[in-house]
Amino acid sequence: MRRSVLLLAALSLTACQQSAPDARGVGRDETLLTVTATGRADNRPDEARLQLGVQSIGPNSGEASRLNREKMQRVTDALGRLGVKPDDLQTRNLSLQRIDYGQDRGRFRADNLVEVKMRAMDRVGDAVTAVTEAGANVLSGPELRVSDRESASRSAYAAAYRAARARAEAYSQAAGLKIDRVLGIYDGGESNVPPAYGRSSAIDVVSYQSAAPVAPPPPPGSAAPFNPGINQTEVRVRVDFALSEK
Numbered sequence: 001m002r003r004s005v006l007l008l009a010a011l012s013l014t015a016c017q018q019s020a021p022d023a024r025g026v027g028r029d030e031t032l033l034t035v036t037a038t039g040r041a042d043n044r045p046d047e048a049r050l051q052l053g054v055q056s057i058g059p060n061s062g063e064a065s066r067l068n069r070e071k072m073q074r075v076t077d078a079l080g081r082l083g084v085k086p087d088d089l090q091t092r093n094l095s096l097q098r099i100d101y102g103q104d105r106g107r108f109r110a111d112n113l114v115e116v117k118m119r120a121m122d123r124v125g126d127a128v129t130a131v132t133e134a135g136a137n138v139l140s141g142p143e144l145r146v147s148d149r150e151s152a153s154r155s156a157y158a159a160a161y162r163a164a165r166a167r168a169e170a171y172s173q174a175a176g177l178k179i180d181r182v183l184g185i186y187d188g189g190e191s192n193v194p195p196a197y198g199r200s201s202a203i204d205v206v207s208y209q210s211a212a213p214v215a216p217p218p219p220p221g222s223a224a225p226f227n228p229g230i231n232q233t234e235v236r237v238r239v240d241f242a243l244s245e246k
Contacts, residue, residue, distance in 0.1 A: 030180060031243040035167045036188070040159030043152040048124045048228070051092060052131050053113035053138040061096055061108045068110035070137035073218045078130040079116060088117040113138060120146075125226035146231055153190065153233050160237040161185070168241045177203035177243040188236030 054071040058064030076089065093113035099105055120123055126144055132139070146152040165179075172179050 010241040023117050029244060031175075032183070033171055033176060033241045033243050034238065035113040035164045035171070036236060036238045037156065037160050037163035037167060038234055038236050039156040039163060040235075041152060041154075041156035041159065043146045044229045045146055045228050045231050046121060047145045047147045048118045048121060048142040049145065050116045050118070050124075050127070050139065050143075051113060052116060052140070053093070053111060054136055054137045055138055056110050057099070057104055057107050058110070061098075061110075063087040064110040064198065064221065065096060068112055072112045072114075074134040075131045075136045076114075078134040079127060082123050082130060083120055084118060084127070085114060088119075090115045090117075096203065104146055110136075118142075121228050124228075128226070142226075144228055144231060146233075149233075152231075153235055156233050156235045157237070159189075160235050161239065164237055164239040168239065172241075172243050175243070176246065178246045180242045183240040183242050186238040186240075187237060190233060190235050215235055 013108060041130060052075070054068050054075060056064050056068035058067055064084045079089070091112070093116050095109075097107065097109055099107050099109055116127070118127060168179055
């Protein structure tokens with residue numbers, strides 16, 4: 001009986017000494033340090049997206065549709081002459097409705113709104129001028145993008161990790177420790193990036209107010225001023241470090 005009691009006591013002592021490993025990945029003599037940091041990258045946009053269209057008013061639905069169709073054809077022809085391919089045009093809104101208010105009450109209004117993708121950044125100003133002269137009276141944008149977002153973000157990823165490492169070095173030195181190893185790197189995603197282009201309340205306001213008088217188009221041959229500028233990508237990263245004594 002005494003021998004059994006001693007054996008159970010020895011087994012209990014061994015179990016207490018062999019504690020489960022830390023789920024965070026740190027060893028018994030290590031300290032966990034979690035750091036978050038951001039990295040930024042500047043890139044010149046190489047793609048512009050415009051929403052433009054035609055709104056036409058006629059005495060009946062057929063006449064409003066005909067006027068709108070003819071004007072929109074002139075607009076798409078003008079874009080084609082600037083190198084915009086059919087696949088770079090996407091219809092965003094088609095509507096035909098009776099007007100029940102204002103001076104045009106009883107008439108019909110036809111709307112056609114398209115999204116245009118332009119890769120020739122030096123022709124965006126020309127495009128705005130050309131479509132206005134061709135009859136477009138609804139215009140919004142451009143939204144400027146970097147087409148290869150992943151490639152554009154690579155330097156931001158590297159900058160974010162370097163910032164996290166530098167911060168961890170500062171903490172460890174202040175605590176009299178050293179960085180032993182990296183336990184994990186967690187991508188926090190992008191921020192301060194323009195949202196995906198789509199219909200918005202601003203576009204709707206432009207459409208519904210377009211029946212009001214619009215400013216005359218610029219003189220032929222003078223392109224609208226356009227400057228693509230720089231897009232900034234910002235990414236966040238979280239890094240877990242294991243610190244140990246020096």
